[in-house]
Amino acid sequence: xxxxxxxxxxxxxxxxxxxxxxxxxxxxxxxxxxxxxxxxxxxxxxxxxxxxxxxxxxxxxxxxxxxxxxxxxxxxxxxxxxxxxxxxxxxxxxxxxxxxxxxxxxxxxxxxxxxxxxxxxxxxxxxxxxxxxxxxxxxxxxxxxxxxxxxxxxxxxxxxxxxxxxxxxxxxxxxxxxxxxxxxxxxxxxxxxxxxxxxxxxxxxxxxxxxxxxxxxxxxxxxxxxxxxxxxxxxxxxxxxxxxxxxxxxxxxxxxxxxxxxxxxxxxxxxxxxxxxxxxxxxxxxxxxxxxxxxxxxxxxxxxxxxxxxxxxxxxxxxxxxxxxxxxxxxxxxxxxxxxxxxxxxxxxxxxxxxxxxxxxxxxxxxxxxxxxxxxxxxxxxxxxxxxxxxxxx
Amino acid sequence: xxxxxxxxxxxxxxxxxxxxxxxxxxxxxxxxxxxxxxxxxxxxxxxxxxxxxxxxxxxxxxxxxxxxxxxxxxxxxxxxxxxxxxxxxxxxxxxxxxxxxxxxxxxxxxxxxxxxxxxxxxxxxxxxxxxxxxxxxxxxxxxxxxxxxxxxxxxxxxxxxxxxxxxxxxxxxxxxxxxxxxxxxxxxxxxxxxxxxxxxxxxxxxxxxxxxxxxxxxxxxxxxxxxxxxxxxxxxxxxxxxxxxxxxxxxxxxxxxxxxxxxxxxxxxxxxxxxxxxxxxxxxxxxxxxxxxxxxxxxxxxxxxxxxxxxxxxxxxxxxxxxxxxxxxxxxxxxxxxxxxxxxxxxxxxxxxxxxxxxxxxxxxxxxxxxxxxxxxxxxxxxxxxxxxxxxxxxxxxxxxxxxx
Numbered sequence: 001x002x003x004x005x006x007x008x009x010x011x012x013x014x015x016x017x018x019x020x021x022x023x024x025x026x027x028x029x030x031x032x033x034x035x036x037x038x039x040x041x042x043x044x045x046x047x048x049x050x051x052x053x054x055x056x057x058x059x060x061x062x063x064x065x066x067x068x069x070x071x072x073x074x075x076x077x078x079x080x081x082x083x084x085x086x087x088x089x090x091x092x093x094x095x096x097x098x099x100x101x102x103x104x105x106x107x108x109x110x111x112x113x114x115x116x117x118x119x120x121x122x123x124x125x126x127x128x129x130x131x132x133x134x135x136x137x138x139x140x141x142x143x144x145x146x147x148x149x150x151x152x153x154x155x156x157x158x159x160x161x162x163x164x165x166x167x168x169x170x171x172x173x174x175x176x177x178x179x180x181x182x183x184x185x186x187x188x189x190x191x192x193x194x195x196x197x198x199x200x201x202x203x204x205x206x207x208x209x210x211x212x213x214x215x216x217x218x219x220x221x222x223x224x225x226x227x228x229x230x231x232x233x234x235x236x237x238x239x240x241x242x243x244x245x246x247x248x249x250x251x252x253x254x255x256x257x258x259x260x261x262x263x264x265x266x267x268x269x270x271x272x273x274x275x276x277x278x279x280x281x282x283x284x285x286x287x288x289x290x291x292x293x294x295x296x297x298x299x300x301x302x303x304x305x306x307x308x309x310x311x312x313x314x315x316x317x318x319x320x321x322x323x324x325x326x327x328x329x330x331x332x333x334x335x336x337x338x339x340x341x342x343x344x345x346x347x348x349x350x351x352x353x354x355x356x357x358x359x360x361x362x363x364x365x366x367x368x369x370x371x372x373x374x375x376x377x378x379x380x381x382x383x384x385x386x387x388x389x390x391x392x393x394x
Numbered sequence: 395x396x397x398x399x400x401x402x403x404x405x406x407x408x409x410x411x412x413x414x415x416x417x418x419x420x421x422x423x424x425x426x427x428x429x430x431x432x433x434x435x436x437x438x439x440x441x442x443x444x445x446x447x448x449x450x451x452x453x454x455x456x457x458x459x460x461x462x463x464x465x466x467x468x469x470x471x472x473x474x475x476x477x478x479x480x481x482x483x484x485x486x487x488x489x490x491x492x493x494x495x496x497x498x499x500x501x502x503x504x505x506x507x508x509x510x511x512x513x514x515x516x517x518x519x520x521x522x523x524x525x526x527x528x529x530x531x532x533x534x535x536x537x538x539x540x541x542x543x544x545x546x547x548x549x550x551x552x553x554x555x556x557x558x559x560x561x562x563x564x565x566x567x568x569x570x571x572x573x574x575x576x577x578x579x580x581x582x583x584x585x586x587x588x589x590x591x592x593x594x595x596x597x598x599x600x601x602x603x604x605x606x607x608x609x610x611x612x613x614x615x616x617x618x619x620x621x622x623x624x625x626x627x628x629x630x631x632x633x634x635x636x637x638x639x640x641x642x643x644x645x646x647x648x649x650x651x652x653x654x655x656x657x658x659x660x661x662x663x664x665x666x667x668x669x670x671x672x673x674x675x676x677x678x679x680x681x682x683x684x685x686x687x688x689x690x691x692x693x694x695x696x697x698x699x700x701x702x703x704x705x706x707x708x709x710x711x712x713x714x715x716x717x718x719x720x721x722x723x724x725x726x727x728x729x730x731x732x733x734x735x736x737x738x739x740x741x742x743x744x745x746x747x748x749x750x751x752x753x754x755x756x757x758x759x760x761x762x763x764x765x766x767x768x769x770x771x772x773x774x775x776x777x778x779x780x781x782x783x784x785x786x787x788x789x790x791x792x793x794x795x796x797x798x799x
Contacts, residue, residue, distance in 0.1 A: 022690035271780045286783035291776035302706045306686035331679040380675040389659055392666035
């Protein structure tokens with residue numbers, strides 16, 4: 001028997017993983033139907049295209065209907081703090097639908113990332129943090145974690161903001177997603193005792209929000225500059241780093257569901273188009289070269305769905321496998337969404353290159369999402385450590 | 395509890411199955427009972443495949459409960475029926491005989507099939523009919539008087555033919571019909587005169603497959619499965635079952651070929667390069683996503699929402715196996731330049747992950763060909779899942795004998 005067949009004892013990668021629930025519950029499917037129906041009515045491609053040119057892509061009425069009306073904004077917040085007490089599994093379903101609609105919405109930045117950051121600080125009832133959470137949970141206000149949108153979970157972001165006397169903040173954070181829409185900015189800043197997390201009202205004196213021209217017009221970016229801006233500490237050095245890590249991890253894990261939704265729309269639309277579009281006296285979708293590409297894309301989406309569900313389930317259950325689940329979901333779903341969007345543009349032919357056709361909304365969203373919260377490559381590198389496949393030392 | 399023996403018993407649940415397993419183990423101690431005797435008793439207790447009918451190895455229970463039985467028996471150290479060795483019988487012949495067989499055929503064939511006392515092979519593919527299986531040319535002509543069928547032709551890629559006692563066979567019985575309509579399905583006795591099995595040496599050096607030459611082979615009409623001319627329909631049952639064999643639920647991480655590559659990576663730091671590291675991590679992610687998709691498929695099946703994802707599993711498995719085994723050869727550097735053994739052996743069963751990296755690399759090339767080529771499966775996904783139009787067909791309504799060959 002050769003060395004390869006004798007079976008090697010593994011050192012750290014465990015053989016048996018907890019078995020996640022990768023299906024959708026009936027309640028989750030009901031939630032999906034409700035969100036999809038709302039987005040179909042209020043957030044069609046024509047409406048999105050019209051709004052993105054205004055520089056204010058968010059439709060406040062849509063956010064009210066989704067966040068407050070349907071309670072989606074508070075899914076992750078416990079009932080005792082004014083939320084729905086649901087889990088990341090439900091939030092993931094909302095994000096699948098938002099991705100499918102390329103909907104401009106602060107859901108991921110506010111209802112997921114900011115909420116997770118605040119929850120991780122251990123808010124007690126009656127505190128200002130609890131009040132802030134309650135406002136986010138019922139959709140009355142939104143918040144954004146002030147870090148560059150490309151920041152990966154687990155990476156220690158550069159300290160570009162300092163907290164001085166009385167917690168006043170000074171410094172600049174580049175490329176913050178949804179900063180221009182947020183009522184409150186949650187700012188990681190170096191204070192006297194180390195890294196802390198601070199809440200700053202966007203309208204406060206000394207806060208300057210400068211919108212950037214984003215690649216993805218459906219998720220605006222802005223630089224946030226603070227000049228002795230008044231702030232309130234929400235987590236000290238003992239908790240801030242873990243809170244930021246948890247928030248980014250939840251963001252990256254659930255971004256995979258948005259990416260799944262993007263990929264599904266791209267596949268569905270491309271299949272529809274290639275069935276209808278005739279060339280050479282046949283539907284172009286009857287040509288094997290195209291059929292195989294679409295089938296291969298479907299194949300990728302099958303495993304993207306499993307990977308995205310796995311990350312959502314790991315977040316919901318507090319699985320010890322969470323870091324691996326998030327890294328796998330991001331590494332796989334980023335690639336799948338971009339590929340789906342690129343295939344969508346290509347297989348639509350000339351119409352796919354136009355501004356009127358919504359394909360470009362999805363391409364821009366998919367490419368920006370692939371860079372957001374850590375690239376696929378960053379997540380693969382994280383896996384190298386997590387599953388004991390170290391890089392060469394030479 | 396008093397039971398009325400005449401009343402039909404409801405299908406047992408998990409606890410009922412565990413009780414039956416205990417009864418079986420009490421009556422047949424695995425430590426002292428000869429293997430075949432134990433397997434026969436297990437079949438007779440309805441614990442072979444619990445979803446089959448009573449009297450045919452089952453109890454009419456939900457298929458998902460088979461795992462309960464298997465787990466209990468494994469824990470008790472009971473012998474198994476070596477499903478790898480008899481995979482074609484279990485996965486393909488059995489469900490087809492169950493669906494289309496006469497009562498006599500079911501009684502005669504299912505028990506020795508399941509216990510492994512009779513190994514099965516599949517006489518479908520021919521040199522001129524691979525992906526285009528319905529183009530097959532092996533003829534079965536009915537003899538006046540006896541009513542027997544006389545079969546002449548050649549089959550190929552026949553795994554296990556050298557150890558098989560029986561074969562499922564499709565042959566052309568009416569060349570005047572279009573190709574899908576003139577086919578009939580038979581159960582062929584591999585020990586009959588006129589059946590010649592020749593090893594087919596492969597890319598790996600071994601002869602896992604065979605060619606089978608059929609010359610004047612007589613098959614009694616009682617060994618026909620389904621109606622005359624209905625063979626294509628019957629064969630669909632066989633072929634659909636070929637791809638259903640996805641286990642659901644408990645695949646360990648790094649359970650497949652990626653585990654071999656990862657283990658080598660961990661143990662042999664001197665072999666690591668940056669390029670291989672990038673590729674390995676990428677493949678690890680894909681293997682993990684595929685594992686999760688298999689778990690999800692298993693959960694769908696268990697809750698009665700079977701999806702078309704089984705085809706995806708097969709396609710993904712083939713591509714991953716090829717890429718990972720290719721990486722392994724490069725990772726092993728000087729060792730990858732050597733090969734364990736080119737001797738032509740005739741193995742008893744297929745082993746994708748056994749032997750060395752070179753073998754795995756070469757054997758994996760077959761994964762995208764056997765059981766439906768990846769190109770054919772992609773067409774199936776495109777047409778049946780995505781609803782894309784079919785390719786124009788010129789052969790559907792033409793009598794088989796007029797087709798170009």
